[in-house]
Amino acid sequence: MNFEFSDEQNLLREQAQSFLADKCPLTAVRRVLDGAESYDAPLWRGMIDLGWTATAIPEEYGGLGLGYLELCVLAEELGRSLAPTPFSSSVYLASEALMQFGNAKQRARYLPKLASGEWIGTFAIAEGAGEPARSLKTRAKKGSIKGTKVPVADGDIADFAIVLANEDKKHASMYIVDLNGAGVKREVVPTLDPTRSHASIKFSDAPGELLGKTGKGWPQTERLFDRAAVLYSFEQVGGAQAALDMAKNYALGRFAFGRPIASFQAIKHKLADMYIANTLAHSNCYYGAWALSTDAEELPIAAATARVSATEAFHESSKENIQTHGGMGFTWEFDCHLYYRRAKLLSVNLGSLPRWKDRLISAIEAAA
Amino acid sequence: MDFNDTHEESLFRAEARDFLNAHAQFKNESEPRDESETDYLARAKAWQKLKYENGWACLGWPKEYGGRNATPMQQIIWNQEESRYDVPTAPFAIGLGMCGPTMMAYASEQQKREMLPRMASGEHIWCQLFSEPAGGSDLAALRTKAERSGDEWVVNGQKIWTSGAHYSDWGILVTRSDPTVPKHKGLTFFFLNMHSPGVTVKPIKQISGDSNFNEVYFTDVRIPDAQRLGAVGQGWQVSITTLMNERLAVGNAGGADFDAALALANDVKIDGAPAIRNQAVRERLADWYCQSSGLRFTNYRVISALSRGATPGPENSITKVVSAKKQQDIGSFGMDLMDMGGIMMDPARVPADLAFQQNFMGAPGYRIAGGTDEILRNIIAERVLGLPADIRVDKNVPFNEIPRGS
Numbered sequence: 001m002n003f004e005f006s007d008e009q010n011l012l013r014e015q016a017q018s019f020l021a022d023k024c025p026l027t028a029v030r031r032v033l034d035g036a037e038s039y040d041a042p043l044w045r046g047m048i049d050l051g052w053t054a055t056a057i058p059e060e061y062g063g064l065g066l067g068y069l070e071l072c073v074l075a076e077e078l079g080r081s082l083a084p085t086p087f088s089s090s091v092y093l094a095s096e097a098l099m100q101f102g103n104a105k106q107r108a109r110y111l112p113k114l115a116s117g118e119w120i121g122t123f124a125i126a127e128g129a130g131e132p133a134r135s136l137k138t139r140a141k142k143g144s145i146k147g148t149k150v151p152v153a154d155g156d157i158a159d160f161a162i163v164l165a166n167e168d169k170k171h172a173s174m175y176i177v178d179l180n181g182a183g184v185k186r187e188v189v190p191t192l193d194p195t196r197s198h199a200s201i202k203f204s205d206a207p208g209e210l211l212g213k214t215g216k217g218w219p220q221t222e223r224l225f226d227r228a229a230v231l232y233s234f235e236q237v238g239g240a241q242a243a244l245d246m247a248k249n250y251a252l253g254r255f256a257f258g259r260p261i262a263s264f265q266a267i268k269h270k271l272a273d274m275y276i277a278n279t280l281a282h283s284n285c286y287y288g289a290w291a292l293s294t295d296a297e298e299l300p301i302a303a304a305t306a307r308v309s310a311t312e313a314f315h316e317s318s319k320e321n322i323q324t325h326g327g328m329g330f331t332w333e334f335d336c337h338l339y340y341r342r343a344k345l346l347s348v349n350l351g352s353l354p355r356w357k358d359r360l361i362s363a364i365e366a367a368a
Numbered sequence: 369m370d371f372n373d374t375h376e377e378s379l380f381r382a383e384a385r386d387f388l389n390a391h392a393q394f395k396n397e398s399e400p401r402d403e404s405e406t407d408y409l410a411r412a413k414a415w416q417k418l419k420y421e422n423g424w425a426c427l428g429w430p431k432e433y434g435g436r437n438a439t440p441m442q443q444i445i446w447n448q449e450e451s452r453y454d455v456p457t458a459p460f461a462i463g464l465g466m467c468g469p470t471m472m473a474y475a476s477e478q479q480k481r482e483m484l485p486r487m488a489s490g491e492h493i494w495c496q497l498f499s500e501p502a503g504g505s506d507l508a509a510l511r512t513k514a515e516r517s518g519d520e521w522v523v524n525g526q527k528i529w530t531s532g533a534h535y536s537d538w539g540i541l542v543t544r545s546d547p548t549v550p551k552h553k554g555l556t557f558f559f560l561n562m563h564s565p566g567v568t569v570k571p572i573k574q575i576s577g578d579s580n581f582n583e584v585y586f587t588d589v590r591i592p593d594a595q596r597l598g599a600v601g602q603g604w605q606v607s608i609t610t611l612m613n614e615r616l617a618v619g620n621a622g623g624a625d626f627d628a629a630l631a632l633a634n635d636v637k638i639d640g641a642p643a644i645r646n647q648a649v650r651e652r653l654a655d656w657y658c659q660s661s662g663l664r665f666t667n668y669r670v671i672s673a674l675s676r677g678a679t680p681g682p683e684n685s686i687t688k689v690v691s692a693k694k695q696q697d698i699g700s701f702g703m704d705l706m707d708m709g710g711i712m713m714d715p716a717r718v719p720a721d722l723a724f725q726q727n728f729m730g731a732p733g734y735r736i737a738g739g740t741d742e743i744l745r746n747i748i749a750e751r752v753l754g755l756p757a758d759i760r761v762d763k764n765v766p767f768n769e770i771p772r773g774s
Contacts, residue, residue, distance in 0.1 A: 003669055004669065272753070279683050279686050287665045290370070305662075312658075357654035357655070358647065358651070364657065
């Protein structure tokens with residue numbers, strides 16, 4: 001049994017931790033929260049220089065050709081540090097979609113630029129409130145895209161988007177759309193978590209280039225989300241651990257009734273419950289990492305399992321971190337809300353918790 | 369990252385499988401048995417003896433005490449393999465899991481050579497005499513009295529929740545030898561013959577109707593001083609050795625789990641459609657799948673550490689607290705799915721051979737036994753997260769001056 005990260009992967013983790021401790025302290029996250037910038041550009045540049053955007057991209061396309069386990073390690077650390085960068089959009093979604101569904105020409109055109117960080121990509125599916133599968137309105141007609149996608153993560157800064165658009169009432173396809181090209185209008189939309197910018201993008205007969213197969217947009221999205229879910233889950237579990245650490249440190253230092261509040265069972269049991277949720281999620285993330293890195297048949301089950309438990313762990317840890325801080329946890333000044341925002345953002349970004357629970361049972365039924 | 373054995377591990381696993389295949393049947397291939405406890409014990413003793421004679425008992429123990437000096441990983445491989453077969457092991461769990469390691473740490477060399485191989489071979493079944501009516505989660509509040517009398521000790525008092533006391537030959541016992549010092553300092557630890565005069569065992573009827581535990585009364589029971597484990601007054605430290613091993617031994621609650629709940633949800637209907645089509649049902653099932661999966665892969669992480677010869681982290685400490693609640697929730701939910709019929713305790717009238725009803729009636733005990741949910745959360749908070757221990761108002765008070773309530 002070797003259900004662990006390797007020494008090399010742990011070394012990568014240490015490097016990532018020390019880089020992020022230096023370049024992405026919570027003060028840096030707050031600068032994006034309070035400022036006008038959409039993301040932390042110097043941090044993003046540093047991540048690119050370390051080759052993080054190139055991690056899983058094959059060497060022939062300018063990548064490092066490392067495996068997904070390395071990417072999982074980075075995701076966990078980025079989640080822990082709440083890094084305000086377009087990493088998830090560009091790496092877990094756009095790069096993945098191109099590697100999975102792109103033809104040789106598309107891979108050669110996009111992947112080197114994604115690896116080098118010259119381009120930022122994103123995935124555009126949502127169309128306002130509600131589940132997109134039932135109500136997709138964006139249409140593709142002879143390669144021309146019409147409709148509005150909102151919210152699109154990093155949609156304001158991305159160079160291109162992979163857009164899910166209906167061919168007819170039942171079938172959708174993925175299209176690559178140049179966001180700096182004709183027929184595209186975008187504006188930032190306010191969201192719960194300003195440390196990760198989102199946009200509304202209006203496509204008015206914008207030229208789109210088919211990615212993958214015509215009419216296979218939904219199955220492709222399922223496959224893309226299975227893969228991305230594992231990486232999102234690592235971000236979530238990293239954030240959950242950071243929230244628990246923050247709660248623990250506060251409880252140890254905060255005195256009430258003449259003793260540290262960490263000595264009260266009400267607080268101890270709360271923190272123990274956070275640890276339990278985080279440990280279950282972390283172990284399920286390992287399962288997801290194994291399935292992703294080996295392209296296992298169990299990926300749909302493993303991804304949904306990781307996703308559901310990581311979503312719950314980050315929710316639990318971020319809300320109870322505020323509770324542990326008492327009134328100060330509810331202030332803008334304290335950092336608790338940074339985790340709380342990010343937890344909710346990540347929990348809906350890739351589809352809601354009830355949907356992933358349903359997906360998990362469906363995946364188990366399909367495998368039976 | 370993989371789930372594979374190392375070369376040595378796979379050879380060892382093959383060896384274990386050969387033995388098991390030659391002598392046992394897989395669980396799913398065996399017929400249900402309706403046998404008395406006496407017959408069950410006889411079968412269990414025969415299985416333990418066969419393992420012992422072939423070098424498959426107490427694998428991690430030193431050879432001279434009945435084991436084979438195996439690594440923790442080899443012990444795990446054996447446990448994994450043995451658990452797939454229909455073999456009776458339960459009566460030995462406490463003896464081999466807790467009493468053995470305690471004897472190993474504190475008994476004399478002669479006692480170890482005499483007692484441990486008999487424990488390993490199943491000749492002697494052992495029990496653990498710890499909890500008392502006045503000492504459960506606060507074990508050190510126990511009152512069973514031990515008084516020195518020449519080369520012997522005279523023991524009076526009562527233990528409770530003693531699994532298997534009624535068929536045990538030997539037991540380990542913690543007593544209060546000095547009530548005038550603070551509670552942790554006045555304890556002394558022994559092992560004793562359960563057939564000694566003055567030992568009375570009375571079964572406890574549980575809410576499920578089963579009797580897995582006993583009350584054990586001591587009336588002027590004489591124990592040779594030679595059977596003292598650890599120094600006089602050092603009983604708490606000895607108890608910690610036992611309890612550390614208990615935490616390793618008490619694990620997954622088992623019972624009807626996700627698979628059983630999924631099967632039931634396919635079997636029964638809500639609004640004329642299989643219950644599994646109901647969104648609320650699907651979400652509950654997903655939660656339990658994630659919990660079971662999380663525990664399984666947490667265990668794999670621990671095994672991975674053992675496999676490379678390292679000490680595992682504290683992750684496994686969550687197993688009992690998660691699985692006991694899950695067992696209770698699944699039991700309750702399964703009965704809900706059976707709707708008005710869910711209350712019937714008749715295997716001919718409800719699905720799943722009463723597995724959900726048994727979860728429901730068994731889980732309250734599992735949430736308490738071997739460390740309550742609350743004590744386990746304290747342990748996670750203190751030992752894993754490093755939070756301060758609770759303030760103990762009785763810590764420095766002589767035991768006989770601590771307020772007792774009624």
